[in-house]
Amino acid sequence: MVMAIREVDWQHWHGEMPATLMFVVQEGKVLLIEKLRGIGKGKVNGPGGKIDPGETPEQCVVRECQEELHITPLDPVKMGELCFAMSDIPDIHCHVFMATRYEGVPTATEEAIPLWTDLDQIPYDRMWEDDRCWLAGMLAGRKFFGRFIFEGETMLWHELDWQAH
Ligand SMILES: CNc1ncnc2c1ncn2[C@@H]1O[C@H](COP(=O)(O)OP(=O)(O)OP(=O)(O)O)[C@@H](O)[C@H]1O
Numbered sequence: 001m002v003m004a005i006r007e008v009d010w011q012h013w014h015g016e017m018p019a020t021l022m023f024v025v026q027e028g029k030v031l032l033i034e035k036l037r038g039i040g041k042g043k044v045n046g047p048g049g050k051i052d053p054g055e056t057p058e059q060c061v062v063r064e065c066q067e068e069l070h071i072t073p074l075d076p077v078k079m080g081e082l083c084f085a086m087s088d089i090p091d092i093h094c095h096v097f098m099a100t101r102y103e104g105v106p107t108a109t110e111e112a113i114p115l116w117t118d119l120d121q122i123p124y125d126r127m128w129e130d131d132r133c134w135l136a137g138m139l140a141g142r143k144f145f146g147r148f149i150f151e152g153e154t155m156l157w158h159e160l161d162w163q164a165h
Contacts, residue, residue, distance in 0.1 A: 005156050006149055008085045013147075015083055015093025020061035021048035022097050023139065024073055028119055030139060033068060033112035039089060044126040047112060048094070057095035065102070068112040073099035080134065080144035087151045096138065129155040137162060 023046045024031040033047050047068045051060040058076055065071050076097040084092040106114035117123070119139055124132050130148045138144060143163040149156045 006085060006087065006151070008147075008149060010083070010147055013083060013085070013091070016090040017092045018051040018057070018060075019049060019092050019094045020051060020057050020064060020097065021046040021082075021094055022061045022065050022073055022076065022099065023079075023135075024065075024071070024099050024102050025119070025139065026100060029116045030119060030122070031069075031071075031106060032115045032117050032122075034115060036109075036111055036113065038111070039092075040128060043128060044115065044123050045128065045131075046096075051095075058097070061095070061097050066104075068109055069104075069114050070107040070109065071102045071104035073097070074101040074103065075099060078143075079138050080146065082130065082134070083147045084130070085147075085149045096134075098138065129153070130158060133158055133160050 032044050035041055035043055035045055038049065047065045048061060049064040051057060061076055062073060065073050076099045078095060079098050080096045082094040082096060086092060108114060122135060134144050134146055144160060146158060146160040148158045
């Protein structure tokens with residue numbers, strides 16, 4: 001069977017669901033989570049979630065880290081944006097941040113289990129497929145803009161632009 005790739009008019013695309021992700025990096029490790037509920041339950045990802053009405057992406061990513069891990073990232077830096085055209089859930093527009101400092105102690109909650117991960121041991125086989133395209137480059141300090149088409153959990157198409165240095 002040949003699967004038709006969904007046509008997406010990216011010029012006029014608008015992600016119905018704005019969301020965020022945070023990657024705290026310290027001493028050669030990145031703070032990932034095993035996500036216990038919501039979209040991508042069971043997968044490894046950064047902490048993050050949906051932006052509430054009236055919230056900025058930065059406010060959201062700090063709140064989500066507080067809720068999911070009981071930490072407050074300090075001075076979040078916006079690293080990129082991810083546009084996900086999804087097949088079975090609303091399209092997601094995700095704002096991705098990094099931080100090198102935080103307050104609090106990463107703590108397991110009902111939403112997430114913290115996983116300090118060596119930068120050279122990222123468990124891509126337990127993560128969303130798109131992470132293979134951008135996560136390593138971002139952790140190396142590069143800013144990006146990506147567009148992806150998913151059918152369920154399978155990535156069918158992607159396009160990634162890296163900001164010039
Ligand atoms: C398709 N490829 C993908 N690759 C990488 N990350 C992805 C992703 N698709 C979704 N994500 C992230 O998953 C979280 C969903 O948000 P989600 O956990 O459902 O939101 P929130 O915590 O607000 O949930 P509840 O409202 O409590 O259920 C959010 O960080 C979002 O950026």
